[in-house]
Structure formats: structure tokens, C-alpha cells
Amino acid sequence: MATNQETAVLANKVAFVQGGSRGIGAAIAKRLARNGAAVALTYVSSAERAAQVVKDIEAAGGRALAIRADSADADAIKAAIGQTVAAFGRLDILVNNAGVLAIAPLAEFSLEDFDRTLAINVRSVFVATQEAARHMVEGGRIINIGSTNADRVPFVGGGPYAMSKSALVGLTRGLARDLGPRGITINNVQPGPVDTEMNPAGSEFAATLKAMMPVGRYGKDEEIASFVAYLAGPEAAYITGASLTIDGGFAA
Numbered sequence: 001m002a003t004n005q006e007t008a009v010l011a012n013k014v015a016f017v018q019g020g021s022r023g024i025g026a027a028i029a030k031r032l033a034r035n036g037a038a039v040a041l042t043y044v045s046s047a048e049r050a051a052q053v054v055k056d057i058e059a060a061g062g063r064a065l066a067i068r069a070d071s072a073d074a075d076a077i078k079a080a081i082g083q084t085v086a087a088f089g090r091l092d093i094l095v096n097n098a099g100v101l102a103i104a105p106l107a108e109f110s111l112e113d114f115d116r117t118l119a120i121n122v123r124s125v126f127v128a129t130q131e132a133a134r135h136m137v138e139g140g141r142i143i144n145i146g147s148t149n150a151d152r153v154p155f156v157g158g159g160p161y162a163m164s165k166s167a168l169v170g171l172t173r174g175l176a177r178d179l180g181p182r183g184i185t186i187n188n189v190q191p192g193p194v195d196t197e198m199n200p201a202g203s204e205f206a207a208t209l210k211a212m213m214p215v216g217r218y219g220k221d222e223e224i225a226s227f228v229a230y231l232a233g234p235e236a237a238y239i240t241g242a243s244l245t246i247d248g249g250f251a252a
């Protein structure tokens, strides 16, 4: 059993989680708060669920704030980061989790979905990182949520999604060069199949994915959150520019 001192490694830190109303992002927001950080989380449509995440964090003694900000809208992201700094006084940790998954065969994939995938999965990461870095000081941590699909795409119709997650590999490497001299790290966590509304473990699609995985099961959002919490903490200062896969062996 961890002592309070052990779990509060993020005491006095402030985190901003893009897309924290449900799924992996909600688990990350709660975990960072459990480790002592004040957490702002964004959402686009799930206002009630975002409010519930805030309530859960507050009920556990933490501080949290939900902000409606569409990650496809650069001005909305910048305003949300400004609101976070105004509310909590600083910014130490940025988690770029908001993402969308559009799957369709090549002939049917719309350009609207292609552009939306890029705007939310890639451009928002750049915009938030640029804005957050203005507020961060030495010890700052940026964590992108990519996907194991950057390395392996064993299904039809996933090209644009895989491209968006592959883009984060290069973006993370390049931005590590910008941020390293300031003592700020940036890393890209690549989950495998995780049981969320984006990818429910009970679906037919899930059955084919599970069959390809050495561990034979879906991941849990808390498993991703705990890895993110480690990267957000002081012990991870020597990890930067890395794409780190946590996928039950999906890409093995």
C-alpha cells in the first residue's frame, strides 16, 4: 500500500488534459489528481460526464476544472489553457489525449473525416504544445496519446487514423529538440486496444483484435493512466522524444 507521500509526487503541479470526459482521458485526469496535481480537462460534447470526473476528483480531495473546448478549434484550445493557468496559477503537465477514430474503406472515406482526423489527432497536439510551453518551466511534461496503430494496422479502413498516430511519432521527436534545453520532456504513449466507447472490448471487431494479441485481452484505461502518470512525474526526466508502446504485445 503506497503512503500518501509516495502517491503525491505531483503535489503543487497543474495538469491540462485534452479530452478528459471519458475513456482513457478521464482515467488519466483522475490518476494525475490522485497523485496530487490540480487537473483541468476538456470535452466537446459530454458536459455531464466531464462534470462527473470533476466531482469524482473533488470527492477524493483533489482540485479539478472542466472546460468545453473543441480540439479542432485552435482558439478554443488556447483559451482553455489560459483559463487553466488563470484558475490554478501555473501549468506543468499537458496530456494530449483527445482523439477520434474514423474507419471506412478507401472508396468511402470522406475528406471531411480525413481533415477532422488530422485536426483533432494531430493539429491539436501541436497547438496545445505550443501554447502550454509558453507557461511551462523546467520539469514540464508533455504526453501525447498516440496508438500502436502507428506501427501495425491489421484491419481495413484505418489508414488515415494510423497516419495521424504515425504523425505524432515524428512530431514528438522533433518537439523534444525544441523543449529539451528548457528541461521539458515530450513523449508519445502508444496504447493498444483499450476498452472504451471508441473501441469496446465486447464488439465483433474486438474479437479479431484479441486473437492477434499475446496477452489475449484488451487493456484497461487505468493501465494507460498509470504509465502516463509515471511519465508526468519527476522520475521520468530522462525520457524524451520517445514513442512508448503499451499494447499487450499487439505490435509484437
Ligand SMILES: NC(=O)c1ccc[n+]([C@@H]2O[C@H](COP(=O)([O-])OP(=O)(O)OC[C@H]3O[C@@H](n4cnc5c(N)ncnc54)[C@H](OP(=O)(O)O)[C@@H]3O)[C@@H](O)[C@H]2O)c1
Residues within 6 Å of the ligand: 018, 019, 020, 021, 022, 023, 024, 025, 026, 042, 043, 044, 045, 046, 047, 069, 070, 071, 072, 097, 098, 099, 100, 101, 120, 145, 146, 147, 148, 190, 191, 192, 193, 194, 195, 196, 197, 198, 199
Ligand atoms: N481505445 C483504444 O483502443 C485506443 C487505442 C489506442 C489509442 N487510443 C487513443 O486514446 C485516446 C482516447 O481514446 P478513448 O478510447 O478514450 O476514446 P473515447 O472513449 O472516444 O473518448 C474520447 C475523449 O476525447 C474527447 N474528444 C473527442 N473529440 C474531441 C474534440 N474535438 N475536442 C475535445 N475533446 C474531444 C472526448 O470528449 P467528449 O466526451 O466530449 O466527446 C472524450 O473525452 C485517443 O487519442 C485515441 O486515439 C485509443
